Every structure is written in structure tokens, then in C-alpha cells.
Amino acid sequence: MRVSQLFNVTLREAPAEAEVASHQxxxxxxxxxxxxxxxxxxxxxxxxxxxxxxxIMREEMNAIGGQEMTMPVVHPADIWxxxxxxxxxxxxxxxxxxxxxxxMVLAMTHEEVVADIVRKDIRSYRQLPRLIYHIQTKxxxxxxxxxxxxxxxxxxxxxxxxxxxxxxxxDKQYRAHYQAYFNIFHRCGxxxxxxxxxxxxxxxxxxxxxxxxxxxxxxxxxxxxxCGYSANRQIAFFQKTPPAPEEPLPAEKVYTPNAKTIEALAxxxxxxxxxxxxxxxxxxxxxxxxxxxxxxxxxxxVRGDMELNETKLAxxxxxxxxxxxxxxxxxxxxxVPGYASPVGLKDVPVIVDDLIPQSPNLVAGANEEGYHLxxxxxxxxxxxxxxxxxxxxxxxxxxxxxxxxxxTARGVEVGNIFKLGTRYSDAMGCTFLDKDGVxxxxxMGSYGIGSGRxxxxxxxxxxxxxxLIWPITVAPYQVEIVSLGGxxxxxxxxxxxxxxxxxxxxxxxxxxxxxxxxxxVKFMDADLIGIPIRxxxxxxxxxxxxxxxxRRDQEExxxxxxxxxYATVKEEIDRLHQAIQAKxxxxxxxx
RNA sequence: CGGGGUGUGGCGCAGUACGGUAGCGCACCGCGUUUGGGACGCGGGGGUCGGCGGUUCAAGUCCGCCCGCCCCGACCA
Numbered sequence: 001m002r003v004s005q006l007f008n009v010t011l012r013e014a015p016a017e018a019e020v021a022s023h024q025x026x027x028x029x030x031x032x033x034x035x036x037x038x039x040x041x042x043x044x045x046x047x048x049x050x051x052x053x054x055x056i057m058r059e060e061m062n063a064i065g066g067q068e069m070t071m072p073v074v075h076p077a078d079i080w081x082x083x084x085x086x087x088x089x090x091x092x093x094x095x096x097x098x099x100x101x102x103x104m105v106l107a108m109t110h111e112e113v114v115a116d117i118v119r120k121d122i123r124s125y126r127q128l129p130r131l132i133y134h135i136q137t138k139x140x141x142x143x144x145x146x147x148x149x150x151x152x153x154x155x156x157x158x159x160x161x162x163x164x165x166x167x168x169x170x171d172k173q174y175r176a177h178y179q180a181y182f183n184i185f186h187r188c189g190x191x192x193x194x195x196x197x198x199x200x201x202x203x204x205x206x207x208x209x210x211x212x213x214x215x216x217x218x219x220x221x222x223x224x225x226x227c228g229y230s231a232n233r234q235i236a237f238f239q240k241t242p243p244a245p246e247e248p249l250p251a252e253k254v255y256t257p258n259a260k261t262i263e264a265l266a267x268x269x270x271x272x273x274x275x276x277x278x279x280x281x282x283x284x285x286x287x288x289x290x291x292x293x294x295x296x297x298x299x300x301x302v303r304g305d306m307e308l309n310e311t312k313l314a315x316x317x318x319x320x321x322x323x324x325x326x327x328x329x330x331x332x333x334x335x336v337p338g339y340a341s342p343v344g345l346k347d348v349p350v351i352v353d354d355l356i357p358q359s360p361n362l363v364a365g366a367n368e369e370g371y372h373l374x375x376x377x378x379x380x381x382x383x384x385x386x387x388x389x390x391x392x393x394x395x396x397x398x399x400x401x402x403x404x405x406x407x408t409a410r411g412v413e414v415g416n417i418f419k420l421g422t423r424y425s426d427a428m429g430c431t432f433l434d435k436d437g438v439x440x441x442x443x444m445g446s447y448g449i450g451s452g453r454x455x456x457x458x459x460x461x462x463x464x465x466x467x468l469i470w471p472i473t474v475a476p477y478q479v480e481i482v483s484l485g486g487x488x489x490x491x492x493x494x495x496x497x498x499x500x501x502x503x504x505x506x507x508x509x510x511x512x513x514x515x516x517x518x519x520x521v522k523f524m525d526a527d528l529i530g531i532p533i534r535x536x537x538x539x540x541x542x543x544x545x546x547x548x549x550x551r552r553d554q555e556e557x558x559x560x561x562x563x564x565x566y567a568t569v570k571e572e573i574d575r576l577h578q579a580i581q582a583k584x585x586x587x588x589x590x591x
Numbered sequence: 592c593g594g595g596g597u598g599u600g601g602c603g604c605a606g607u608a609c610g611g612u613a614g615c616g617c618a619c620c621g622c623g624u625u626u627g628g629g630a631c632g633c634g635g636g637g638g639u640c641g642g643c644g645g646u647u648c649a650a651g652u653c654c655g656c657c658c659g660c661c662c663c664g665a666c667c668a
Contacts, residue, residue: 011601037659
């Protein structure tokens with residue numbers, strides 16, 4: 001492609017709203033243009049990179065037996081009602097009515113469609129196992145898109161769905177994806193780790209997220225450098241060290257003016273935070289007896305030095321939804337915000353962290369403005385409805401497996417794999433007859449990777465102050481030819497033009513900057529766009545029957561003779577591919 | 592949804608305090624010069640100042656309401 005013909009505009013400055021490097025550079029280099037919050041156009045250069053990313057996905061999916069298909073973006077709401085997700089999912093779901101006033105859904109994901117196809121077409125164990133996938137646009141009306149392509153509302157995702165007759169089959173497909181996903185990310189040039197994750201609204205038995213570690217990430221991960229334990233902070237387990245036992249002391253009411261936070265309380269009473277109990281008020285949406293849901297006020301207690309983990313609490317309660325209580329709701333229960341106490345509280349479910357019963361003589365609220373109770377002891381002074389692990393792992397906590405200090409890090413979720421089990425099969429009646437003629441539910445798994453987000457993470461990982469530096473496997477073009485003074489020198493123009501033709505004829509993807517621009521402009525644009533190999537043709541080089549060779553990821557330039565250009569370019573492309581391939585390794589399964 | 596910010600030509604910004612009829616850099620078009628790291632000269636084109644309403648002789652500027660976008664949080668297969 002000649003740059004003079006390319007539908008692409010580079011920007012000297014990034015729009016003010018672009019903050020992270022991948023967003024700024026992808027916009028400046030002309031890869032993406034924003035239409036609305038979280039809605040982007042992918043320009044020709046981006047399309048080429050996305051196609052390469054998607055082809056890598058295809059190769060890896062096909063390698064584990066996947067079969068590509070395409071499913072609709074627009075669904076009738078009926079199937080989403082069947083699985084209840086029509087009711088369970090809030091404003092994130094795109095809903096509209098068709099001309100006949102029927103409820104319709106914009107696809108957020110395709111479990112329902114898969115299940116609908118499967119229940120109609122699969123009848124026998126002979127048709128299992130199967131693995132299908134598609135690469136499709138999805139819509140999730142995220143409350144807060146951010147960081148360019150990292151978090152968007154309209155996005156393209158490679159989604160695969162495994163269908164099995166038994167749990168062993170699911171496990172096999174799950175593990176195949178586990179490795180295939182590492183292969184995909186490694187081939188795209190980004191390091192990732194797989195962490196165990198919350199199954200969330202997908203339901204199911206097991207889930208891993210593939211995280212690209214970066215400070216701009218929005219998920220917090222808990223990692224053990226010693227044994228390799230890793231988990232999303234939402235579900236990370238850790239060892240809790242009980243304090244030294246103490247004789248329970250008599251409870252004592254103390255005056256604590258303006259001590260409404262743990263910080264202020266510990267400061268005022270001059271006690272360490274771990275000697276205090278923190279009251280957290282939540283409202284949980286719980287399943288009701290009538291089959292519906294009802295909001296229930298929840299009083300959660302964790303030690304003052306710890307943080308409530310809302311995901312753990314929600315899972316403990318089997319809550320559909322969980323949110324902080326408002327001040328009015330707190331007052332309505334008879335508790336006093338800032339001075340709330342589990343002691344003497346009635347008719348409110350109390351959930352305490354499992355470390356609380358082992359922590360004697362804590363300071364808790366007195367349910368009276370300006371007063372706390374010292375020496376509150378679980379069991380003697382109050383009881384809980386549930387004792388469970390509801391606190392969040394923090395930096396330095398002990399690893400659940402080996403006891404070494406845990407580290408927290410930020411990451412972007414670039415992919416996930418789920419063992420769905422029979423949740424969708426049960427809801428939508430996906431059954432088959434096994435060898436014995438017994439009707440059984442099909443066992444499903446689902447596995448997703450967002451291609452735009454992946455492209456952004458690659459940009460995030462591979463750039464410098466001048467611009468993008470694409471890995472050879474996903475670069476829009478492999479080689480960029482820059483001609484200098486082509487308007488003045490017929491020779492330069494000829495050499496560059498021939499080189500462009502020759503390399504293309506040899507199957508190399510070439511971008512040829514043939515514009516009548518100053519050298520500075522061309523070099524700057526080349527650096528910004530980030531094609532891995534640059535060949536410069538100028539009066540200076542043609543006089544020596546050579547061109548200048550430079551790799552985008554290296555500073556060195558060297559002259560190579562025209563007769564050796566193809567061989568050198570080929571060799572360097574192979575070398576770049578080999579370096580990537582060397583990273584595609586087997587990763588032990590961490591179940 | 593809560594908190595904060597922001598909106599002036601394609602991009603980056605000034606002008607708003609103190610109301611007087613819109614400006615700078617880059618980009619774009621034409622001509623000429625220039626050509627190894629974002630050139631120069633001359634001449635051009637392009638803006639309902641986010642929207643609506645109000646105050647005023649006069650509103651980019653003051654007042655009210657609304658909207659978009661960005662950041663933090665909540666939320667998130």
C-alpha cells in the first residue's frame with residue numbers, strides 16, 4: 001500500500017481526553033477514531049492488525065478442534081427470558097423493540113443462541129463433543145467506558161463454546177483452551193498470567209481470567225511470587241493470622257466524640273486498628289421464597305485493619321446484587337452510622353468475617369452517638385447469622401498455599417474461560433440421549449477474548465515515546481519503505497518503486513511512503529505507526545546501490561545492497577517470528 | 592448512579608475575571624523555494640463558541656436548564 005493512497009491521518013497531538021499510551025498512540029497513528037463513548041471505528045491499519053489477531057485466534061481454535069460459525073447480533077428477548085438473564089441483567093443489556101413491538105436484545109454474549117441451536121440440533125451422544133466459535137460484535141452498555149479500547153461498549157469478541165456429554169469432556173476442552181489462550185497471547189506478543197476468577201453471573205464451576213499486567217489495569221490481582229498462586233482479588237484466599245488469645249474483659253462503654261471512622265477511632269483511643277471491629281452496611285438482593293427477589297439489609301463485620309470483599313460477601317449470601325446501604329437505610333434499622341454495633345441489634349442479618357471470633361476484646365460501636373464499646377467479644381456479646389471469609393486480601397498478607405507474602409498488581413482482563421456446566425442446558429432444555437438411552441443435559445463451557453482490547457494491550461506493551469512498535473505477528477505491514485527526495489530524484493523513485501513491487505511479489509506486506517513530504521515527517525510517521533522493519537531509499541543510498549535498513553525496535557541502521565534486500569528482509573522477518581515463537585510455551589495448568 | 596473536570600475550525604489551545612460582534616499553533620488548499628528526523632515565503636478556505644431558554648442596545652463571556660466527553664468510585668460474561 002502506498003501511503004499517498006492510504007486512508008489514514010496521523011495526528012501530531014493526541015486528543016485531550018486520551019490518557020493512556022495505547023489510546024493516544026492508536027488515535028495519533030490513525031488506527032482508531034471515536035464515535036461516542038466506548039464506540040470506535042477501526043481504520044484500515046487497525047483492521048489489518050485485528051485481522052491478524054483474529055487469524056491467530058482462528059488457528060489456535062482450529063488446532064483444538066474448533067469450528068468457526070457466526071451467530072446473530074440481534075436476539076429475540078425470549079431466549080434471554082428463558083435463562084432469566086433478561087431479568088437478572090440491568091442497564092448493561094441493550095434492549096429495544098422491533099416493529100412488531102417484540103422485545104429484542106443486542107448480543108452481550110451468545111450462550112442463549114448456542115443453547116437454542118444445540119437444543120434443536122443435538123440429540124445424541126454421537127454428536128458430542130463439539131467445539132464451536134465465532135468472532136462477533138457484542139454490545140454491553142457499560143456504565144463507564146474508559147482508556148480508549150481497554151473498556152468499550154461495542155466490541156468484537158472471539159467466543160467459543162464447548163459442548164460435552166460428561167464432565168471429563170468439559171475438563172478436557174477447558175484445559176485445551178487454557179493452553180490455546182496462552183498460545184494466542186504469546187503469539188500476539190503479550191505476557192499474560194491466568195488467575196482464578198469469580199464465576200459471576202455466568203454461573204458455573206470454574207473460571208480463569210487471562211490478565212495482562214499493567215498499572216492501567218482495572219482489576220486488582222493477588223500474586224504469590226514464591227509458589228505462583230494467583231487470583232483476582234475478588235476471590236483471592238489468604239491466610240489469616242489469629243491474634244494472641246486474651247481473657248475476655250468486661251465490656252465497657254467509652255466516650256469517643258467524632259470517631260466515626262476506624263482511623264479516627266484507633267487514633268482517639270490509641271489502639272491499633274486490628275483491635276477494632278468495622279461495621280459495613282450493605283443491601284443484598286436475595287432470592288425470596290416466592291421465587292422473586294427481595295432487598296435485605298446486611299450488617300457485615302470485619303476487623304478494623306481489613307477490608308470487606310464484596311464479591312466474597314455476595315457469594316456467601318448467594319446475593320444477586322449487593323450495594324452499600326444509604327444513611328437513611330442504616331438509620332431505619334436502629335443503627336447509628338459511625339457508631340454502629342452488632343451488640344443488641346435485632347432483626348438484621350449479621351455476617352462476620354471468620355477472623356472476628358478469634359479476635360478478642362475489640363472496640364465496636366455502642367449504637368449511640370459519640371460512644372463505642374471496648375472489649376466486645378464474639379459469642380459472649382453477640383452472635384452472627386453467618387461466619388465466613390468476607391475480607392479482601394491485601395498487599396503483604398500470607399499466601400493461602402505457602403504462607404509467603406502476597407503481592408497485589410493491576411491487570412487488564414484480555415480473556416476468560418468458564419466451565420458453565422449445565423446452567424444454560426438446564427434453563428433451555430439442551431439434552432441428548434447417552435449410550436444407555438438416558439436423557440442428559442449437555443455440559444457447556446464458554447471462552448472469550450476481546451480482539452480490540454487485545455490490540456490495545458499489545459500497543460500498551462509495545463511502544464516507546466515515538467510511537468507504536470508492532471510485533472511482527474500482528475503488524476499491519478511487515479515492512480515500510482520510506483523514499484526521500486523521490487520527487488527530485490527519478491532514480492530514488494525508481495529504486496523505491498521497484499523495491500516496493502519486488503518485495504510484494506515475494507509475498508511481503510509492504511507499506512510504501514511515497515508522499516512528497518520532508519524526511520522528518522516521513523520518519524516521524526513511520527515511528528508512530530510502528531511497522532517492524534523500515535527501509536529508507538534516498539539519493540545517498542542509491543548512489544551506493546543500497547538501501548538503509550532499520551528495525552523499529554532497534555536504534556541501529558545499516559546499509560544493505562539492493563541485491564540483498566529481499567534476503568535480509570526475509571531473514572529479519574523470520575528472526576522476529578522466531579523470537580515470538582520462542583515465547584509460545586506450554587504453561588502448567590493451575591486448577 | 593455518586594464525586595471531580597471539561598466543551599471555542601480536523602487536533603492542541605488562548606479569549607470568559609471586567610459583555611462590545613472570535614484569535615494563535617499545527618493540519619488543509621494554491622504558487623514558489625526546500626529535501627536524512629515534524630522546512631520556509633506569499634496567498635487562501637474553514638467556527639450556529641455543545642444545545643435550549645433568559646438578562647441586555649449588545650452574550651463565547653452573565654443567569655437557568657439540558658446534553659456530550661474525560662477522570663475517580665460504584666458496576667462489570
